[in-house]
Amino acid sequence: MKAAAIAQAIRRGQRRAIDVTEEALADIAARDGRFNAFTEVTAARARAEALAVDQTIAAGRDPGPLAGVPYAVKNLFDLEGIATLAGSKIERDAKPAARDGFLVRKMAAAGAVCTGALNMDEYAYGFTTENAHEGACRNPHDVTRIAGGSSGGSAAAVAAGLVPITLGSDTNGSIRVPSSLCGIFGLKPTYGRLSRAGSYPFVASLDHLGPFAGDLTDLALAYDVLQGFDPEDPAQTRQPLEPVTPRLSAGIEGLRFAVADGHFARNGHAEAFAAVEAIARVAGATRRLVVPDAARGRAAAFLITMAEGGNLHMADLRTRAQDFDPGTRDRFLAGAMLPAHWITQAQRLRADYRASVLKLFAETDILIAPATPFAATPIGQANIELEGELVPIRPNLGIFTQPISCIGLPVLAVPLADPTVAGTPNGLPIGVQLIAAPWREDVLFRAAAALERAGVVSAPPVRA
Template sequence: MSAAALAAEIRAGRRRAIEVVEAHLADIAARDARFNAFTEVTAARARAEAEAVDVAVAAGQDPGPLAGVPIAVKNLFDLEGVVTLAGAKIERDSLPARADAFLVRKLREAGAVMLGALNMDEYAYGFTTENAHFGPCHNPHDLTRIAGGSSGGSAAAVAAGLVPITLGSDTNGSIRVPASLCGIWGLKPTYGRLSRRGAFLFVGALDHLGPFARDVADLALAYNALQGDDAEDHAQAWRGPEPVSLEGGAEGLRIGILDDHFARNGHAEAFAAVAAVARALGATHRVTLPDAAIGRAAAFLITMAEGANLHLPNLRARPDDFDPGTRDRFLAGALLPATWVQQAQRVRAAYRARALALFDEFDVLIAPATPYVAPPIGQEMIEVDGQMIPVRPNLGVYTQPISCIGLPVIAAPVAGVATPGNLPIGVQLIGAPWAEDKLFRLAAHLERIGACRAPEPRNAPNGNPHA
């Protein structure tokens, strides 16, 4: 049962929120050891919130569009009374959060029920969620493979049917990569669209927050609930509420297929996924995003420098308490010459201007989301275009050039594409800034015609155990 259908059942009094929550808590206890998606289960809070929803329904009140829907969030979101770990051993020494993050509060205001916090790469610096402190997150479609990252727990929890909606963050692809590898829908909104207050940021210049879901209607339901003006988040560019609709289909949308950088650097299944979506839409126009590789290089430098600056005190005082892989990348960032970082910002600005010019001709651009299906846990190198390259950084080869300039993207799971091991893979539906409505229209159309849909995970009994 989708989140939308579940909320409708609860609002109508046909199901009780507390019964739904108890079923989900029992399921997490029984099955999450396979996935290692949760780092904290907030059972007492969930029961109290579910009871409050049931009381409101009994009193004839509408608890909201997400009435009684179980949710969970990446463990870099503040949850009142819980230590915000951000995937790090170091943060275990921090005090519990005094209040919920802004987006958590928005979901709660819509009636959702919080079940807990989810596994991630340390400090969101990674694409695999192979966390040295909390263990790797396992892909629900093949437990020997990664779930992607850094929001791996968020994607795996939805793909496995543990919860219908989760929240993640995306700096260089950390929503879109795990969505692609786990075969679900993910949204990276326009930079500045949603408040980031109460989230442990990684790179303030690049960080976005957004939802995951198994279908487009649930993704839209979450996104609409998340919108709101936060006067305390000075990075938010509030334009008023802009709820998205799933009506209208693809009619009138000018669609382009990104080539050059986005037609190289990957395996056949990544390009087959793009081709399948293009065929379904009758899209034939190919377009080049100028200097995508250079834009990606700029994103690397900015990420390294800002991340290192944020964590420099602990790098000096507690280097052995970092995940070794994360520590080494932060240390490298701390050694970057300032002139390199300044030049990266100039390059980024020029690259963004060239990218925005494409939307004079196109409404939506299609590109691969990941260069290959989920690699095995622990795999360090992979062959691409005849060369052996590192697995982890290359997972962002198609997402980094888009996130570094703040464009909105929906990651869509592609149906009917032959892949190694029959594993899922997705595409990016990319829009102009503030054009989330067009992306949702196209995503809903692709889902209706069967071109994109979330496959049933192999490790969830009967697909979704809560149906």
């Protein structure tokens, strides 16, 4: 189910949006019990939006580039009339959102049809979507395994074919980690590119919003319609609209690729590095560049995340501590007690680290790095061996994404078309990060499209 094909058929009058919507709703009802991707299905809203698309077409007006395309959002996006849960129990007592978030309004203006809200780690603080309140989100490729997080429901819904596009958030890797584990495409845009207004925050200085899709063209369509300046997000930078869909056929001639070395060449299983090498071969990347101080950048991200998150939830930590997921609560409490000078130093290091990494783009246009250190692990498994040491899974799933998030670079997570080439367990999916300089999402889409045409990048079919 590709968004581009659905929209084309509806725009041409070959299908009705209401029929596509009814099929999507029925499919979600029939199959999502297996994946636990949705926390709420907005059936009445979806039908109303679909009928509006059909009426627009009947009136001879343009219904938008995503006419009638079903989509869903991580449940930290505001949906009018629904409490924004952010994966929590506490927010169930919140007032319903007064209006849709900015990106939801952009999707609606493009003709897309919102089918519901999706499972996530509590307050976006996790990489596995083993939610204590809603239950674990299950990976469509093997429902005994995690979907990744914190946007696990967003990735699982796409991988399962329930909807072709979803929206999620990425603070430390929460788009790229589930994209890798579920075998789909995910975009973390440049920090400040897309508005975050109308979403529940986690770490304001690190939060990004972005789309997921099972098809690169669909991801490009979604990203194009999401762009636009919003004065309600003080972190957003006013940039011209830069659609990437017209650039998908541009090819990679003239683009310079390099494999990220150092921190990104250790602390993972063999399949993570084999996936990088498979893509690097096709891209013609023969050069390796050490990303300086990546481990220290990741450490800074940890401290900033803990401190800002703990500060945000201080009132509830004092009065409703028992209503948090215990794992989330304890990390927030620890963050709330960090010394101020640690955070000041972390921000200084972050600035220096960013300046060092930006210098690499004088030598390359795209860095290729692992997205996750290993493929999806069993639900409930707490630890895994890395570099001969038993380490906790949850924080270490972000070992390759956190050093990039904290400096705001754009990243496109791409799935290896044939995971068996990388030797993943039971052929489970695994992805790779394509990383570019700020505001160069265009080169990421050019590169990914060329890799897709070469057959090395695409969403592997779900066989489970």
